[in-house]
Amino acid sequence: MLYDIIIENGTLIDPLYNKHQIGNIYIINDKIVSPPKDNEKIEYKQKIDADGHYVMPGLIENxxxxxxxxxDTNLNADVIMLPSGVTSAIDQGSSGWSNFNLFYKSVVMNSMMNIKCYLNVSNSGLITEDYFENIDPKFFNKEMIKFYTEKYKDTILGLKIRLCRESIxxxxxxxxxxxxxLAEELNIPVSVHIKDLDELKEAANMLRKNDIWVHMYQQTxxxxxxxxDKIIDEAIxxxxxxxxxxxxxxxxxxxFDMINKAFKQGxxxxxxxTDLVTYNVYERPIxxxxxxxxxxxxxxxxxxxxxxxxxxxxxERMNLSGEIDTLKEGTIADICIMEIKEKDVTFNDKYGGSLEGNKLIIPKMTIKDGKVVYRNIEF
Structure with a gap:
């Protein structure tokens, strides 16, 4: 049997099937395939020794x-994310219905990655950081939002809205x-930016199953x-x-103050x-x-x-469970290989808080559709 890629000796993490074991991965074309049978002659184009490394399905940027x-905030997903082991991503409302066609044709259809999105309820989405998009409901174009969410139901996962004092x-x-x-009519979820919002508790009470509370650890x-410092009943x-x-x-x-207090309460x-944009990519704290x-x-x-x-x-949010979240044979070979390096490292937040750590996750290789698209020079 001739394999395109064999990954040997890696610690395999399969989150769909809760597997954590040492093993090998065999790839032909763009698929993970069965291992060779006993006494079967093995040939390969590339062999990768992943000893001491974690081998997982490609990461997904939510x-x-x-x-x-x-x-002005929008990244080139392939350039920025593939070297980080990310093979799929969800855009959170960068486009509204009026510019969705161009987003779909220029990004979704042309990316090496699996791209899906939430459609902004504001007609033109997030154009700039200089001001907030218009979320006045009198400007919602319900008919066009319905049209696009139905026509592109495989790409548009739900609706996105940003709530804060300045936007509302x-x-x-x-x-x-x-x-x-509107989401109820369309039977889709809503992703809600909640930050600097006096009506936070009331907003929390309105959220439904599978809606997303965005920026859970923000401290404004x-x-x-x-x-x-107790978790509010509305969040629970x-x-x-x-x-x-x-x-x-x-x-x-x-x-870190918010995270530590919330973690202690479960x-x-x-x-x-990450909420990565052009202004924070490859910059700490993210x-x-x-x-x-x-x-x-x-x-x-x-x-x-x-x-x-x-x-x-x-x-699961992308409706791709069983396809991109497993190392099972027969699935697409989207794979990341990572090292957890023992290393003293200090993580900081914007507010003067910090975390002293001793582990850092280092991306070593990204495989997308069975092709190596990134490899660390030391790996």
Missing amino acids: HTHIYNGGG KDMGLKPLEKTIE KPTILDDE KAKERGVLFDVASGRGSFS LKPDLIG FSLPYTMSIYLNLGMSIEELAKICIKNPA
Whole structure:
């Protein structure tokens, strides 16, 4: 049997089937295939020794902005993310219905990565950081939003809205109310940026199962903690209803003070999005998805937990469970190889908080559709 790639001796992490074992991966064309039978002659084009490394399905960036060329915040996903072991990504509302066609043709269809998105309820999405998009419900074009979410139902996962004092102005929670009404009609979830929002508790009560609470550890009051640093009942009840909590760290949307207090009370993320944009990529405190994962590894989460919330959970959001979140034979060969390096490292937040750690996740190789698209020079 002639294999295109054999990965040997790696520690295989399969988050879909909860497997953690030493083993080999065999690839022909773009698929993971069965291992050779006993006494079968083995030939290969490339063999990779992954001894001492973790071999997992490609990482999935749950929260980023990748409408490259469509606004001043948007990244080139292939250039930035493939070297970090990320093979799939979810864009969080960079486009609205009026510019979705160009986003779809220029990014979704042309990327090497698997790209899906949330459609912004604002007609033109996130064009610039200089001002907030218009989320006044009187400008929602319901018919066009319905048209695009139905026509591109394999790409558009739900609706995105940003809620804060400056974006809602004197409208209160009317924009969220109308967004959820529309999402109910379309039977899709809503991803909700919640930051610097006086109506936080009321907004939390409106969220439904599979809606996403974005920026869970942000520290601009009000927050998920009350004045006595206890998790608010509204957040607890939202979690019980099946609302998903996303880190979406960004430059200033998390603090170690918030994370530590929430962790002690058991509120951990369902999703780890970086909220990477042109202004924070390869810059601390976020840098990349593996760097952000390293923070939570040093906070006590296991590599299995991280694989679940950075691969399995977002794969479910993308409706690709069983396809991109497993190393099972017959599935697409989207694979990342990582080293967990023992190394003293200090993680910082924007607010003067820090975390002293001794582990750093280092991407060593990315395989997309059975092809090596990134390899660390030392690997």
